Amino acid sequence: MGVRAVTRGVEKAVGIEKLIEAVRGGRAEEVPALLEGLGAAERRTVLAELKSLRTEVRGWEQKRPTEAAEVRRALYVAGAGCHPGAAGAATWLGGRDLLAWRSEDGGLVLRVVAGLPPEWLADVAGRLAARPAVAEHSYELIRGLVERSGRPVPATDGYVLGWAWQFRSGSRWRRSFEGPTLLERLREDPQTPALVVHALSMAESPDQLTWTVTEAPHAHWPTAVAALVAEGMVDRAAVLDAAVSRLLRGGRPRDLRFPLDVLRLVEPTAAEFRERIPDLVGMTADTPSPIAGYAQEVLAELAEEGALSTAALAEMTSAVLFRTEKKLVRAQLTLVGKALARDPGAADELLPAVAEVFGNEDTDLQGRALKLVARHLSAVDDSVRRELAAQAGLLSPAHRQTAVALFGEALEEEPGFPYEEILPPVPEAQPVGPPASTVEELVEDLLAKGVSEDPVRFERALDGLVRHAHRDREGVARAVREAFTTASWQEPYHFSYDFRALHAVLAGLLGLLEPSWIEDRRAREPESTACFHEALTGIRDARLWEASALIGTDALPLLLASPTVSTGGIDPLVLVERLRAYRDAGVEPAPADLAQALLRVLRTGPDAGRAEEEASALGTVAGRRLGARLRADEPLAATVRFLGREEDRSLETWSVFQRLVVELADRAVVREEFPPAFRWLGGTLETAPRRCYHWVTGGAHWAPILPADREVLAACFVPSLARGSSRETTEPLTGLAEAEGRVGRAVAVALALALGAGDADDRLRAVDALLVLASRGDLDGRQVGEELAWLVAEGSVKPNRLADAARTAAITGAYGTVWAVLGAALPGLLGGGKPVRGLGEVLAVAADCVERCGARGDLPGLDGVASGKGSSQLVVQAKRLRDALCP
Known part of the structure; x- marks a missing residue:
């Protein structure tokens, strides 16, 4: 080998070393010049080093974030210049971990690929443009590649998003x-x-x-x-x-x-x-x-x-x-x-x-x-x-x-059959399936889209996680590490807002959080001024942090509070068997888990009496508490009322939300025996009108917290329904309608407010709840109507929205049910002063219901409106309703 060849080899080795050194140092600006002297073989050698370094940098995120970011910049540029094929280069430039530097360093990438054939440049541009998220953030790079290749513009959604963003300087701010x-x-x-x-x-x-x-x-x-x-x-x-x-x-x-x-x-x-x-x-x-x-x-x-x-x-x-x-x-x-x-x-x-x-x-x-x-x-x-x-x-x-x-x-003769009310079948709570039988199935459940938003799937996944972790903590932890990106879980703020609930338990399993930090959240009690949404969410969170602290240990072999039916309820005999398993294993139940199980146990089924006897015979404190829960006629209670002008003249301009007062009955057993997050159910929250100004989320998880105490559950929902400032406030009504327990004013007010919700989908959920309650024989139509009367009169429920909801319910065949509600509401709206604007729409629905179901009788205040002059909808529909009621 000649001296020149040896010298050239040494120079290339030095060039490779300098390039790697620049990349490791995060000096992206030096990369194009260092790449110029390297041939295809040397670039392949460098590419292997770059791939190795990219893997290494992924572990720097927590301890060396700034250094990791700079190295990624250099990796982004160097990798583009070292890939011989367009497919490999596009994959490298589209890597998620390099996302932050795409738009900033597109110019450097264009320098390192400047000498490549137009076909190669167009191929890379097309591949990047075909990926929406990549194209949007790599617009400058893709455009440069297209212009240098001379090929047609890659008109894709992502590329157009990036292109439109370039015109932002012409926005409304200039x-x-x-x-x-x-x-x-x-x-x-x-x-x-x-x-x-x-x-x-x-x-x-x-x-x-x-x-x-x-x-x-x-x-x-x-x-x-x-x-x-x-x-x-x-x-x-x-x-x-x-x-x-x-x-x-x-x-x-x-x-x-x-x-x-x-x-x-x-x-x-x-x-x-x-x-x-x-x-x-x-x-x-x-x-x-x-x-x-x-x-x-x-x-x-x-x-x-x-x-x-x-x-x-x-x-x-x-x-x-x-x-x-x-x-x-x-x-x-x-x-x-x-x-x-x-x-x-x-x-x-x-x-x-x-x-x-x-x-x-x-x-x-x-x-x-x-x-x-x-x-x-x-x-x-x-x-x-x-x-x-x-x-x-x-x-x-x-x-x-x-x-x-x-x-x-x-014209076909009108059928002479007597009217028959059509209501939906009484919904039966569906049994919750057993948890995953293998770790592989468990991981699939944990990774499934929307698992944290669906209470049934969430509880099933949580139950499976606890059971498998108790049997093989290391095996489950290993599977979780392979399946999840857990870097952000090491930061406490990850769990402070809108987090996936299961992540908290997974973080505890992997030991990513300080035990003291977990314990602090596990022991939190809602402030006396907290709103009911925060209090209900606090119960869920207390269970999660408790599970996070105990998962994989002998202290948590299984969850007592895992529902057995889709409403969130627990079969009392199943809960007895779970408590027996705890007793036989010599393990004391976790406080939050037991408390939630006691709130979920169903007390009205045929097995409640037998379960009470077997629970008391266990000879444990938990068994005694379960027996007392099953014996109690009304362990929890709540009342809903609205402050009136006679109480405070300043309330004349207050909204219905500002005048709302929800009071939870004093229950010493709850305050003394339940963990901090649950004690508000015993009456520790202030009874002044709730101040609830946060964004309401997580409503799907609230009903399964109290599936056996429907009136208390409704009382907790009323504030968000009364505020009415966001969509999906009626989401918990489905669970409310299928829950067990007493039906009182709280349920009636919740339904009345929901029937007048601003969003059509919210009203549809209210209609479903109304019909389900009616089919179960639990609907007090008169009480709902009386609540609607004053809510419509004072402007909290708009007549056109009520008419829409009532019409939707009626055309399902429930004309009698809807009339029972409207017939109770209309006397308060027709008598006295000037009828509220838009009442004619409500009268039209009422008249249709009466004509269909054959109701008869007098309606106070109707004659006065029906005898009015003119052809307004109010007068026309009032006459129609009067004629239908008194043919």
């Missing part, structure tokens, strides 16, 4: 005179034509694209896009196709705002709309109201011009009249009326679609449709007339007389 406007910057970007079209098609629009003109007039994307279309920079047909296609797919209103605004501003011509009639008809069927309304307006204009065929109008009519929005239904009936006035011969096709409204829940809309059918019935043939008559059987009894006069013998 004034237009501080720099180029959004339109000017879009004009200058050669990638704009392709990326704008893709942005219109995205399932989730970038935030900047959804700002309104009011928020950011100089950064309003739809206005800029419309200008580019007008200038011819962006293809008009492509924009229209993308916008219409995106609107047709539907989705969240927020994500549809951008394509809708673009479509409005581009102002398609009648010819362009005619080409897209099928898509517009599709929009009227399933998209959100603003989109359906826009499509309806466009199609109405086409119909006025004679450009909409009768078949398309009939299809559109069927789609719109199936919707629940009254505004859209009324507009469609008007549109059909105009079409039939122009072309009476279209009645055969259009009237059967109109007859779909006969089954609408709104009797006013039924009446409008019936009038329209009556106006044009003479133009249809006999087969269509028979079809319409059959549909008329769906009309409310209020329109029966009109329908008989219209259709005569063709």
